[in-house]
Amino acid sequence: MGDRYGTDVLDGDWRAPRRGRATDVEAVPGTVVEDVGTGWVGAVVRVEKAGGMHVVHLEDRRGRVRGFPLGPGFHLDGRPVNLTVPTAERRAQVQAAQQAAARTASGSVRVAGQPARVASGSRIWVEGKHDAELVEKVWGDDLRVEGVVVEMLDGVDDVSELIRGFGPTPQRRLGILVDHLVPGTKETRIVDEARRVSPHVRILGHPYVDVWQSVKPARLGVAAWPVIERGRSWKHGVLQELGWPHRTQTDVALGWKKILASVRSYSDLEPTLLASVEELIDFVTVS
Template sequence: MNDRYGTDVLSGDWRAPRRGRAQPVEAEPGLVVEDVDTGWCGAVVRVEKAGGMQVVHLEDRRGRTKGFPLGPGFLLDGRPVVLTVPTGERRAQVEAARKAASRTASGSVAVRGQAARVASGSRIWVEGRHDAELVEKVWGDDLRVEGVVVEMLDGVDDLAGEIRRFAPTPDRRLGVLVDHLVPGTKESRIVAEAERVSPHARILGHPYVDVWQSVKPARLGLDVWPVVERGRSWKHGVLQELGWPHASQADVARGWKKILAAVRSYSDLEPTLLASVEELIDFVTVP
């Protein structure tokens, strides 16, 4: 028998909102959500009890923090959610999963229970502290297993002279990571001269003005890194464009710490930096 009136329009969950019913989600630190009422979008910083209620604090891409009542009224990837207090059990599960992970931050197979190897004679040089801290965070486990030490240069203006003083050998190799290594720059001319010093030194780089740019901007809620005009301090300019404190070197240090904290693994870095660092590690660890 044909149904001349079609299907029952009231069948099923017809009262469901257009975006679907809100699902409970634990407010874990780093979770990025949007408050429906105000449009405020940010990452969960912490959950605390205030004034007899649970409050979730969200930090936006400019570093500003705002508190909201924990519960309904949030969007996660465009879908409604009800934020709940992170449970101790959930945190324990996350920690257990982290410890059981078989990969380091660089994506290498993790070696458990092995003490760091005594440092070899080979070295990797980077231009500054921020470069060294980023390499340590992502490749530190690998480098300790291999016994390779990362050292900071005070700029690369006399790179050829520094390589001569180091005097690399087949068993004592040297890898150098250079910022802003693109054709036509001062750095490219310096590297061209330094490459002639020794076959046991390898010099590679990345195209970014500063190693900050090697962190994918999406980790900071950006589409692209801000453009800073020539003649202006790049780091101070970036912090200013982001709306972060930028007046002093202490502000720069705090800004970098925030950027570095956003890096979880190699997947948060641009491929050009990854390729250069991986090749340098391979070069200095060849038997």
């Protein structure tokens, strides 16, 4: 038989407010809440003790700040909350996040409000699009402040002639980043010749087959980059070994986007690449 009278209307938390019961939330700086009594909406600026009670200060979008008693009477994302004093651990986390935000991806101190400088005559050349995108992601802020432009090469076979065409000078220097620069390779022989073209050129590199390998494999959830045998397309082979789509150039492009997205800062790159790029930047920005 069915229940002719339905469920018990008193069953459950029938006294609960329509928006739910308030939960405790730490008043962490940056948290945006609404004071229910006044409708004031603002981000938490600070919490302080005054007159024997804790007061939370909220800054609205116009930069005005008002203080409210810490505790109940606030909404966060439409839900009722009781604001509480942040714990020491949470304050430390916020401070660490603020310090990280004050630095660029390369670890340099961020220059607030600094427009990009007009490009200088000096340049940094890299071998391909992926190299340029990685350099931009990690060092882009620094390079814009210095006014240094990164340009792509289509390989290094003709780099000596390209250097002569550029015409480096003490005030117009050239830095070049080369892939797979290890003893005994074609790249090493080409670079040795190119270095003799001008004293105002610095050519450095990294030992990896491709700049992909300069990203620490742990960022992709693997212990090491796959080893791809000679005669097999390196990038397609890597994607296949990682279990990613790998058959087309579109797969390669999407694979690189996934790798690049895993890079958060310089700490996700191998030291060999870091040292080379930092030295090149120093070389072309010296006054």
